[in-house]
Amino acid sequence: MAASNTAAFDRIALWHAEHLNFVTLLDLFEAELDRFSRGKAPDYELMLDIMFYMTHYPDVLHHPKEDLAFARIARRDSGAVPIVARLSDQHTALKRDGNALVIALDDIVNGAITSREHVESPGRAYIAAFRAHMDSEEAEILPLAATLLDRGDWATIERAIQARDDPVFGTARDERYAALRRRIAREGRTTRPVP
Numbered sequence: 001m002a003a004s005n006t007a008a009f010d011r012i013a014l015w016h017a018e019h020l021n022f023v024t025l026l027d028l029f030e031a032e033l034d035r036f037s038r039g040k041a042p043d044y045e046l047m048l049d050i051m052f053y054m055t056h057y058p059d060v061l062h063h064p065k066e067d068l069a070f071a072r073i074a075r076r077d078s079g080a081v082p083i084v085a086r087l088s089d090q091h092t093a094l095k096r097d098g099n100a101l102v103i104a105l106d107d108i109v110n111g112a113i114t115s116r117e118h119v120e121s122p123g124r125a126y127i128a129a130f131r132a133h134m135d136s137e138e139a140e141i142l143p144l145a146a147t148l149l150d151r152g153d154w155a156t157i158e159r160a161i162q163a164r165d166d167p168v169f170g171t172a173r174d175e176r177y178a179a180l181r182r183r184i185a186r187e188g189r190t191t192r193p194v195p
């Protein structure tokens with residue numbers, strides 16, 4: 001790899017690492033939903049923490065950054081236009097469905113509603129959609145980004161998106177997510193630091 005593109009490669013590695021972090025959280029979320037089938041109540045507060053993170057990090061930073069990368073990829077490879085359009089639409093849908101789950105979980109945690117159907121079916125649909133979305137990005141977009149985007153592209157993209165440390169996996173360690181981080185550690189799940 002040319003030295004001039006090392007920074008671009010680092011961005012692809014970071015991109016992939018963030019996906020693995022999201023996979024960890026979706027797996028935990030799914031494990032809580034699976035408790036329903038054993039007649040047990042899930043940890044709604046943990047589920048709310050996960051969805052709060054999803055709507056305040058991926059939706060606010062990861063996906064907007066991707067949308068900018070997608071636009072640059074599409075300008076350089078017209079064959080990528082349909083896939084980036086589809087993925088950007090999925091960002092919109094994930095944000096909408098994620099916000100709805102936060103509202104439902106918040107209502108449950110605060111005792112306003114109690115019924116399982118408010119979270120089980122939408123939760124499973126969200127998990128499936130998010131996983132499929134990342135699978136498409138990993139298979140179809142990250143390889144294109146690795147060849148089509150250079151150091152200058154990433155500098156422009158990062159100037160446009162306000163930098164923010166990952167509040168769960170980064171170094172800032174937001175107290176709001178202390179219980180979630182303990183759960184990740186207790187389950188022996190790998191956390192991948194995001195610089």
Ligand SMILES: [Fe+2]
Nearest residue numbers: 063066091137
């Ligand atoms: Fe995405």
Ligand SMILES: [Fe+2]
Nearest residue numbers: 062066134137
């Ligand atoms: Fe992504």
